[in-house]
Amino acid sequence: MRLTQFFLPTLKDDPVDAVVDSHKLMLRSGMIKQITSGVYSSLPFGLMVFRKVENIIRDEMNAAGGNEFYLSALSPTELWAETGRLEDYGDLMFRIKNRDLVLCPTHEEVFTSIAKSNLISYKDFPKIWYQIQSKFRNEERPRAGVLRARQFTMKDAYSLDATWEGLDIAYERMAQAYRNIFTRCGLEFVVVSAFSGAMGGSASQEFMAPSSVGEDNIVISEDGKYSSNLEVAVSFKEKVQRKNTDLKYEEFHTPNIKTIDELAEFVKTKDKTRLAKSRVFVNVKPEGNEFMLVLVCGDDEVNESKLQGFFGINIRPAHNEELMEITGADAGSIGPIGLDKKIKIIADLLLEDADELISGANKNDYHLKNIDLKRDVPGIEYKDLRTVKEGEQTSDKSSKLKITKAIEVGHIFKLGTKYSEALGAKFLDAEGKENPIIFGSYGIGIERTTASFIEQSHDDKGIIWKGEIAPFKVIIISLNQSNEEIKNISEGFYKEFLNRKIDVLFDDRADVRPGVKFNDADLIGIPVQLIIGEKNLKEGNVEIKIRKTGERMIVRKGEAIEY
RNA sequence: CGGAGCGUAGCGUAGCCCGGUAUCGCGCCAGUUUUGGGAACUGGAGGCCGCAGGUUCGAAUCCUGCCGUUCCGACCA
Known part of the structure; x- marks a missing residue:
């Protein structure tokens, strides 16, 4: 490609609206252009990279036995109501x-409706269907360029099976395809176990690109054997030990004490584990809201995803007015004693049967001490509800946990029969009985994968492409097109690269000073620069510069092609 | 949805408090000189100052409403 024929609107300065590096660089290198909040057009340079990513995915999906579709982005509202x-x-x-x-935010319904009318015998399975298509989600707050957009490209794949064993096989095959894909994209990634309750599936894993701008937190053990989304991460920690002093609980005055830290200072203790933190959650149900009080150690946080895993996705923290109504106190003075029996009380496993606890008295500015959960809170249930923390031991005590931020670039999960049952997509098994088709669902964000790569591979000059997703392998920088010799040599190299089918960009711009060409070349990040x-x-030489290292080689002009 | 900020030429901005017909840089066009890290000079083009209403002799500037957009938080199959 000749640069004079290529639309590459590079920007010298950072756009004021961009904050994260990948966003800045994608705008500056002319890959994308924003049209409105969360909506971007792909410009030629960006599209070249997106296509490279898509083709890697296509390749691996086909190798895994996938059939490519291209479904409609529009679908009837009724289908989603069903x-x-x-x-x-x-x-x-x-x-x-x-x-x-509606504009489809994903395509389970549409694929299921196709399967319903065409896959009618157990002999029709297994199948892997996929597409690469625009998805539309009305995100309340788009951010970070294409990392969270309202329209984006997603590869979504679905495995359709007649048996649960078949689903397991398809899931494993897709997991391997995903590892291949992200490896070929040159992405540093971690596979973590993930929260799946919200979508109604069972096993679920996410493919995470570690990055400081990631919106997810992932937990990895130092020996690398355990990795999990923080939402579902578990660890080993000693339970709070019983003291068995059997002291009666009693109220004491705690003026203006709202937080656990203030309480710890007030009662002069450094050990916050016995200061039980109470939080009230609402399970929103059509037949009426249910309230629950959740207790964790004072130095722990409630993991809302785990709560959702136990009680469904419609769990939310109670509002301040609800707190007062239910407990008679504001946040900071709430506790497990003396509540209405309709309120379910659950506590973290670390607090199982613990005694001598301090918690709110359900009366503003008062707390209770010497609470014994075993004795004083009949009907209490214990579950794993806490969010793990950096430095804790893995549950087998073999390693320690680290927490890092990451971008979710892919998600695979065993979806099951939720949609096939809802839409009546059934097949006849060998016994002639009707069964719902068993689905797996597998997604990859194209732009997000690309942006994640840029987050991981750039410097202060620009992007650094590498491997299969590089839009060009080499850029020829002709420093002066009005010098006939330079022009002719450059043209010669260009033709030679074309002949050898090597992706080449030729900066053949006249009237552009060398400094501009060097900076543009660094910005757009082509791995090899031929100057x-x-x-x-x-001296009969040309120069080769490696973008990543800045390393320069002066070589005979005839030998340059073997870079 | 809560909080904060911003909207002036393609991009980045000054002016706004204190009202008088818009500043500067980059980019763009023409010409001359230049050609190894974002050139110099000369001349030029380009603006419903986000939109609507109000105050005023007069509004980019003051007031009201709306819209857009960014960030933080909340939310996120």
Whole structure:
């Protein structure tokens, strides 16, 4: 490609609206252009990279036996009402105003409806169906460029099986395909176990690109054997030991004590584990809201995903007015004693049967001490509800946990029969009995994968492409197109690269100073720069610069091709 | 959805408090000189100052409403 024929609107300065590096660089290198909040157009340079990523995915999906589809982005609202997701998604789904249609945020329903009418015998399975398509989600707050956008490209794949064993096989095959894909994309990634309750599936894993701008937190053990999304991570920690002093609980005055830290100071203790933290959650149900009080150690945080895993996704923290109504106190003075029996009380496993605890008295500015959960809180249940912390031991005590931020680039999970049952997608088994098709669901964000790569591979000059997703392998920089010799040599190299089918970009711009060309080349990050200028040409040489290392080699002009 | 900020030429901005017809840099066009790390000079083009209403002789500037956008938080199959 000749640069004079290529639309590459590079920017010298950082756009004021971009904050994260990948966003800045994608705008500056002319890959994307924002049209409105969370919506971006792909420009030629960006599209080249997205296509490279897509083709790697296509390659691996096909190798795994996938069939490529291209489904409609529009679908009837009714289809989503049937599976209940119209309500589940709510405002996150774009709805067409002048026709009863929605823009699909994902395609389980549409694929299922195709399967329903065509896969009717156990002999029709297994199948892997996929597509690479625009998805639409009305994100409340798009951010970080294409990392969270309202329209984005996703590869979504679905395994369709007649048996649960078949699902396991498909899932493993897709997991391997995903590892291949992200490896070929040159991405540093970690596979973590993930929260799946929200989508109604069982096993679930996420492919995470570690990055400081990631919105997810992942937990990895130092020996690398354990990795998990923080939402579901577990660790080993000693339980709070019983003291068996059997002291009666008693109220004491704690003026203006709102937080655990203030309470610890007030009672002059450094050990916050016995200062039980109480939080009230609401399980929103059509037949009426249920309230629950959740207790964790004072130095722990409640893991809301784990709560959702136990009680469903419609769990939310109670509002301040609700707290007062239910407990008679504001946040900071709430505790497990003396509540209405309708309120379920659950505590973290670390507090199982613990005694001599201090917690709120359900009366503002008062706490209770010497609470014995075993004695004083009949009907209490214990579950793993805490968020693990950096430095804790793995549950087998063999290693320690580290927490890092990461970007979710892929997600695979065993979906099961939720949608096939809702839409009546059934097949006849060998005994002639009807069964719902068993689904797996597997997604990859194309732009997000690309942006994650850039987050991991750039410097203060620009992007550093490598491997299969590099849009060009080499850029020829002709330093002076008005010098006939330089021009002719450059043209010669360009033709030679084309002949050898090597992706090459030729900066053949005249009237552009060398400094501009060097900076543009560094910005757009082509791995190898072939620099042709007067200085070296006098000696019959040209220069090769490796973008990543900045390493320069002066070579005979005839030998340059073997870079 | 809560909090904060911003909207002036393609991009980045000054002016706004204190009202008088818009500043500077980059980029762009023409010409001359230049050509190894974002050139110099000369001349030029380009603006419903986000939108609507109000106050005023007069509004980019003051007031009201709206819209857009960014960030933090909340939320996120």
